Amino acid sequence: MFWATLLFAALAEAAPQFGGGFGGTTMLRFGCPNVVIDRLDPLVNPGQIPSAHVHQIVGGNAFNATMTTDDVSAAATCTTCQFSEDFSNYWTANLYFKARNGTYKRVPQKGHALQFNDQFSTQTQGGILVYYVSAQPGQITAFKPGFRMLSGDAMARSRPDKTLQRQNCFRCYTGPNYGGDVGAPCMDDNVDSEPLPSKPCPGGIRSNILFPTCWDGKNLDSPNHKDHVAYPTTGPANFLSLGGSCPSTHPVRIPQLMYEVVWDTTPFNDQSLWPEDGSQPFYLSTGDNTGYGQHGDYVFGWKGDALQRAMDTSGCMGARCANLLTQQITTARECSVKKVVAEDEDGWLDELPGISMPMA
Numbered sequence: 001m002f003w004a005t006l007l008f009a010a011l012a013e014a015a016p017q018f019g020g021g022f023g024g025t026t027m028l029r030f031g032c033p034n035v036v037i038d039r040l041d042p043l044v045n046p047g048q049i050p051s052a053h054v055h056q057i058v059g060g061n062a063f064n065a066t067m068t069t070d071d072v073s074a075a076a077t078c079t080t081c082q083f084s085e086d087f088s089n090y091w092t093a094n095l096y097f098k099a100r101n102g103t104y105k106r107v108p109q110k111g112h113a114l115q116f117n118d119q120f121s122t123q124t125q126g127g128i129l130v131y132y133v134s135a136q137p138g139q140i141t142a143f144k145p146g147f148r149m150l151s152g153d154a155m156a157r158s159r160p161d162k163t164l165q166r167q168n169c170f171r172c173y174t175g176p177n178y179g180g181d182v183g184a185p186c187m188d189d190n191v192d193s194e195p196l197p198s199k200p201c202p203g204g205i206r207s208n209i210l211f212p213t214c215w216d217g218k219n220l221d222s223p224n225h226k227d228h229v230a231y232p233t234t235g236p237a238n239f240l241s242l243g244g245s246c247p248s249t250h251p252v253r254i255p256q257l258m259y260e261v262v263w264d265t266t267p268f269n270d271q272s273l274w275p276e277d278g279s280q281p282f283y284l285s286t287g288d289n290t291g292y293g294q295h296g297d298y299v300f301g302w303k304g305d306a307l308q309r310a311m312d313t314s315g316c317m318g319a320r321c322a323n324l325l326t327q328q329i330t331t332a333r334e335c336s337v338k339k340v341v342a343e344d345e346d347g348w349l350d351e352l353p354g355i356s357m358p359m360a
Contacts, residue, residue, distance in 0.1 A: 025240060026134040028310055030319040031112055031121030032058035032081040032090065033329075036337040037345050039354055041091075042067045043148055043225055043297045050341040053154075053354045054094045054285040056109075056261075058127045060087030060301050063337050069221070071145035072301030078335035080127065082120045082319050084327040088301035090128050092209065092261060093154070093294070094285040096352060097268045100275060104349045107282065110204065110262040113178045116318025123329045133256035134311040135242040140253050141215070142308035143300040150225035151211040152295025154286045159194060166236040167210055168294045169194050173203025178262075184239045185258070186210070196291035198280050200269040204262060205282075209296035211257040213237055214246035225297075229254070255311055259296045287352055 036057050039050035047066045057063055060076030067089075068075050076087035095107040109126030121129055134140040152168055166186045170193055174180035180191045185208035197205060212229040213236075219228035230250035237243025237256065246253060265282065274281045283289045306324055313322040320326070343353045 024135070024137060024314050026137055026310065026313055026316040026321065027240060028083075028132040028316065028319070028321055029115065029118070029121070029129065030082040030086075031118070031124040031127060031129050032079075032086075033124045033127040033333055034058055035061060035063060035080045035089075035335060036339055037094065038337075038339050039341040039343065040065045041297065043150060043299065044154075050343075050354060053287070053352070054343070055091040055297075056094055056127070057089060057091040057337070058130075059089040061335050061337050062087065062301070063089045065340065067299070069146055069148075072299055073145070073303045076301060080332045080335045081130070082118075082326050082329075082332065083302075083306070084325045084331075085303040085306040086301065087303065089297075089299045090130060090259060091297045092128065092207070092259060093288075095205075095207075095263045095265075096283045096285060096349075097265070098275075098281045098283055098289070099273055099348075102350070104283070104352055106346055107263045107265055107268070110264045112260065112262060113181065116320075118319045120319065120326075120329045120332075127261075129260040129262075131256070131258040131260065132307065132310070133240055133258070134313075135237075135240065135256065136253065137314045138312050140255055140311045141217075142302070142305075142311050143254060144220060145300065146220040147300040148221045148225060149211060149229050149298050150295065151209055151298075152293070154288070154293045154295050156292040157288060157290045159292055166238070167231075168296075169208050170196055170291055170294075171206040171208070172197040172199070172201040173206065174201075175203045177203070178206075179203045181206075185260070187238065194292060196280055196282050196289065200271060201265055202269070204264045204266050207259070207261040207263065207294060209259040209294060210236060210239065211296070211298065212250075213243060213254055213256050214250040215252040215254045216250045217252040255307070257298065283352065285352055285354075 041051040045051040062076035073087040096104045112121040169186035214230045222228040232244035234244030309322040
């Protein structure tokens with residue numbers, strides 16, 4: 001997304017919390033190519049091979065069906081992320097196009113818009129653009145080894161309650177080169193929607209998934225991977241802002257984590273390929289064609305105090321902060337995890353992988 005106007009507005013909103021200045025907020029923004037595309041989910045379905053649906057996974061090479069619940073950074077030897085001390089794993093469902101004849105094809109992804117002179121993120125050829133925001137440096141507690149969480153609900157197909165509508169969204173690009181990308185995510189009804197866009201998007205579709213920003217300060221995980229974290233009492237904070245007070249049950253401020261994925265839907269914009277009734281033809285790998293089931297999984301894996309140092313530093317923007325180590329895109333692409341479930345990733349499919357399996 002494009003940041004000049006957005007950053008000024010966000011910092012102005014946050015100014016009273018920083019004593020009136022504009023120098024506070026830190027935003028790490030960095031790309032991570034895919035480390036593997038596979039039907040595994042060690043957070044929701046630990047040890048299950050295969051899991052219920054396909055994911056795209058980025059980050060460290062410790063990712064596997066039974067990955068450690070301890071310090072992930074100690075188990076990984078490489079990462080696909082630009083920050084070479086970040087061995088975390090980040091994953092989302094994949095997006096598929098369903099043709100009029102009933103077959104499916106995985107939607108390809110693109111790199112990300114050039115911002116802050118960050119060439120790495122423009123060359124990821126997919127994967128996830130990761131954001132960590134510290135809206136109050138020095139008072140934001142970085143995640144701890146073993147920390148995990150989940151944002152969204154893979155089974156959701158509607159949302160009568162609109163209080164979490166800023167939790168995730170899709171942006172319909174209005175033209176090539178990230179057209180229409182001029183504001184904060186999940187805030188502009190002209191280009192953003194919580195369901196998948198209902199019309200062809202001339203520049204493709206962008207996903208944004210925002211995670212809770214308050215923690216109970218005790219539990220690194222919870223049975224549903226959600227109860228140990230919470231949104232502020234006023235609901236999800238606007239991007240780049242602190243938001244309301246944390247609830248008394250979850251008093252610890254944690255970084256605002258956001259995922260961004262660019263889906264190149266433009267090869268499928270010919271509406272003669274769409275369903276005859278004109279309905280939108282895209283499905284998440286969960287079988288969801290509403291988009292309300294968009295979700296993201298997170299397993300923390302930064303080395304040592306690297307993330308805390310960044311969250312304590314004021315004014316970082318992009319992929320440079322607090323002397324954190326980075327790597328070249330060529331090195332990042334050398335990091336991979338061997339695919340476990342032998343399934344076709346890119347051909348035309350008669351059904352979505354795993355959808356015909358009985359669900360527990």
